[in-house]
Every structure is written in C-alpha cells, then in structure tokens.
Amino acid sequence: METVVLLPSLCATSRVWHRQVEALGERYAVLTPDLPGHGGNPGPFSFDRAVADLGDLLDRTPGPVHLVGLSLSATVAVLTCLARPQRVRSLLLSGGVPGPVAALAVQRAVAALTPERVIVRSAVRLLAPTITWMPPPQRQRTLAETAEDFRTTGRRTYLDALRELAGTDLRPRLPEVAVPTLVLCGSRDRVNLPGARELAAGIPRARLEVVPDVGHLWQLERPDLFSRTVAGFVDEVAGGRAP
Numbered sequence: 001m002e003t004v005v006l007l008p009s010l011c012a013t014s015r016v017w018h019r020q021v022e023a024l025g026e027r028y029a030v031l032t033p034d035l036p037g038h039g040g041n042p043g044p045f046s047f048d049r050a051v052a053d054l055g056d057l058l059d060r061t062p063g064p065v066h067l068v069g070l071s072l073s074a075t076v077a078v079l080t081c082l083a084r085p086q087r088v089r090s091l092l093l094s095g096g097v098p099g100p101v102a103a104l105a106v107q108r109a110v111a112a113l114t115p116e117r118v119i120v121r122s123a124v125r126l127l128a129p130t131i132t133w134m135p136p137p138q139r140q141r142t143l144a145e146t147a148e149d150f151r152t153t154g155r156r157t158y159l160d161a162l163r164e165l166a167g168t169d170l171r172p173r174l175p176e177v178a179v180p181t182l183v184l185c186g187s188r189d190r191v192n193l194p195g196a197r198e199l200a201a202g203i204p205r206a207r208l209e210v211v212p213d214v215g216h217l218w219q220l221e222r223p224d225l226f227s228r229t230v231a232g233f234v235d236e237v238a239g240g241r242a243p
Contacts, residue, residue, distance in 0.1 A: 007073030013039035023227035037157035064089035097195030099169035108162040174202030181206035186214035
C-alpha cells in the first residue's frame, strides 16, 4: 500500500485534512503530522525542526512516501526530500514558493503590529466565502476550528514561520530534487502563482497545474477535487507513468 503524508499550512493542524483522510484512507496509508508549534507538536517552529520531525516519522514508515505540502509545508516537503531522498517517492506541492517574496515581508511586518485576535478574525473572514458549499453547521464548525487552531498556534509561531520563509531560498537546490513532482496553484491564488511557476521550472521532474477557480486553501474549498488530484498523481507515480 502506498503511503501519503499530508502536511498542513501555517497555523493549521492535522484536522484540516479530515475530508482527504476519509477519501484517501481506503486506498492508501495516510499520515497527517502536525508541524512544530502546531497542534500537539511543541514549538518553536523552524524548518530544521520540521524537517527533523518529519524525517523521524519517515524513518519509522515502511517504504518511501508521497509527500503533500500545502503553503508553508511545501517548503517543508522540499527540504525533507533533499534531506531524506531515499524516503520520498514523490512530491505534491500546492501554493508554495521557492524563495523570499516581498508579500511575506509585508505580511510579517503587519502581523507584528496587529493584535492576535484581529489576525484570527481576518483569517476566518478570508476563509468564509470559499466554503459556502458546506452545510451551515459544518461551515461554522470549520470556521471555529480555523480560529481555534490559529489561537492555539499563536503569534510567536506565526511570526517565526514567516521569518523562516523570508530567510529560506530553495532555488539553488531545486535541481537536486529527483522525484516526480506535481506543483499546484489555484487560479485565484494570484500571489503564489509566480512562485508555483518558478518551483515547477526549477525541479527537473516537475509539472505545473493551475487549478481553475480556486484559491489558496483549496483542500477546504474543493476537498473532493483535491483528493482526486492527490490520488491521480499517486497512482500515476506508483504505476510508473510519471516522468
């Protein structure tokens, strides 16, 4: 059985993947670890710690795995692949960036001056219009969980992660990534589209797919489509059809 590891975005925990776990769990072994400083994994956050934690998990997991990295975790996935190439069979990177971008510096500067409760409200307000497909009770629960995860993660981890992103440039090492890679970005995630294109161009065995009419966190916005995309790519790699 193929193993899929789903890595959440900044200030999210493993429960953000529950729809994907339901959809993929019958076909694959699915693991959903939390990043340092998130959920039950104590902080502080750094890419070195995230890679070490994930590497320990992979070393305990039979066979190489398919790593799915979302946003911040796309960087974690690439760094882990570089550190443990024998433990990674493929990469699926959604909404990631290959190096520092101006928007991150602005985001960190604003966050450093903004009360945490305001940051939480802003995150919930941005997510709400993208999940209107959910029945009202599920939608309210998802928004409440988003706020709770953000508050539990806290400002310090949030700022630490933004600082790590601002100081990390994957571009010189992207040619070393030797596994099949699918780079994804929502067509409405315009801030991250240039980064997605650069990631795909820099990784030798990568292809880019721009997903129509979705935004950054489209695993919540279109969970069934996200799950089908993961399954299709994993099956392609497992069947030897990926480049």
